[in-house]
Amino acid sequence: SEAFLTTIGVDFKIRTIDYHGKKVKLQIWDTAGQERFRIITSNAYYRGSHGFIVVYDITSLESFQKIEMWFNLIKENANQNAKKLLVGNKRDLTSQRIVDYAQGKELADSLNIPYVETSAKDSTNVKQLFMDMISELLPSV
Numbered sequence: 001s002e003a004f005l006t007t008i009g010v011d012f013k014i015r016t017i018d019y020h021g022k023k024v025k026l027q028i029w030d031t032a033g034q035e036r037f038r039i040i041t042s043n044a045y046y047r048g049s050h051g052f053i054v055v056y057d058i059t060s061l062e063s064f065q066k067i068e069m070w071f072n073l074i075k076e077n078a079n080q081n082a083k084k085l086l087v088g089n090k091r092d093l094t095s096q097r098i099v100d101y102a103q104g105k106e107l108a109d110s111l112n113i114p115y116v117e118t119s120a121k122d123s124t125n126v127k128q129l130f131m132d133m134i135s136e137l138l139p140s141v
Contacts, residue, residue: 083136092119
């Protein structure tokens with residue numbers, strides 16, 4: 001059985017992705033989403049960021065209900081032109097799904113941002129979500 005670790009504080013990665021023949025380097029700051037780590041994930045991480053991927057767990061209504069709080073933090077602390085993307089994760093756990101696709105899509109539409117569902121476990125749509133973010137970012141960076 002594979003082990004998936006919860007982010008504690010902030011994890012930083014650099015990924016280079018081929019986007020329509022161009023190499024695009026992404027600097028990814030993975031901040032902990034759990035309330036108990038919120039003090040560690042200082043609002044300073046928001047400043048200067050060009051894009052935000054906000055992820056919730058489709059098997060957790062509580063996770064989904066906190067999305068607006070995260071977008072409010074982004075609105076208060078980030079550049080107004082920063083691009084945003086909403087992601088419903090754990091798509092592979094269909095039998096445990098609590099938040100359906102339509103709910104996630106409706107929220108994303110109300111925020112005027114793209115929506116995608118992924119599975120970090122089996123990588124479904126993970127590359128696509130980064131391609132979507134690059135597509136949002138390239139005209140403005």
